[in-house]
């Protein structure tokens with residue numbers, strides 16, 4: 385290109401410690417790519433307060449609504465106040481507003497949830513009737529299904545305040561995504577990874593999504609160099625599943641996909657009731673992520689997932 389002027393890409397983010405940390409990590413990677421490919425780009429952070437941040441003290445699942453953590457950020461992008469947005473993939477609704485797209489899925493980190501306990505106890509040897517704090521119906525459903533004796537209680541806030549509540553609110557354990565802990569450098573606080581057989585993660589957990597405008601070809605080129613095709617494929621399968629079941633965060637829903645050396649994807653999806661009495665799980669294999677996501681969703685619908693979804697929505 386003959387254009388020798390350096391463009392400054394404005395990167396929008398929430399302002400929680402985790403959001404700022406992961407956005408900083410993304411900008412470092414994009415700067416490296418820009419230098420390696422001689423793209424002459426520089427980057428600047430713009431913090432944006434979302435509705436989800438303003439209601440952190442309320443049980444999110446009661447407030448409901450999809451995309452509580454992304455709407456204001458997407459509007460800023462449509463208004464060209466920012467050029468890209470770094471999201472936790474699991475906070476991104478399945479459908480993006482027209483004019484916007486997911487430009488990159490960087491290499492996913494571990495998708496599993498983990499348990500933080502005071503004495504380093506594991507899930508198996510938590511005392512009978514132990515009180516577990518979690519913000520997520522998906523976690524509550526699966527843990528209660530495995531251990532009906534446990535008391536699941538809702539806990540809100542950023543990850544640092546949730547860890548503090550272990551002491552201040554007398555929980556025996558709290559459950560968090562290991563991805564958030566590892567990005568913050570706090571993995572040593574975890575007592576145990578919860579195996580996916582026990583607790584299927586949230587759709588997209590452990591992955592980031594880098595959103596951009598469809599018509600911004602310069603940014604799209606940059607992001608295509610940052611995209612990890614393997615992470616993109618598995619996340620695509622999980623998100624197609626989510627889209628088919630039209631799930632928000634008001635229902636226990638989860639999905640986890642892995643891919644082998646031959647490119648075969650294995651996708652497990654769950655839908656359940658918040659009290660854990662009901663937990664439906666299906667696993668399928670395939671090579672087309674979208675078809676696979678639809679297939680697992682259809683298998684669950686056949687077993688009654690539709691009814692659970694309708695009931696919870698009321």
Ligand SMILES: NCc1[nH]cc(CCC(=O)O)c1CC(=O)O
Pocket residue numbers: 472473474475543559560561562563564588589590591
């Ligand atoms: N729901 C909030 C949220 N959104 C993204 C993460 C971090 C994990 C990730 O990036 O997948 C968390 C914290 C958590 O669930 O413990």
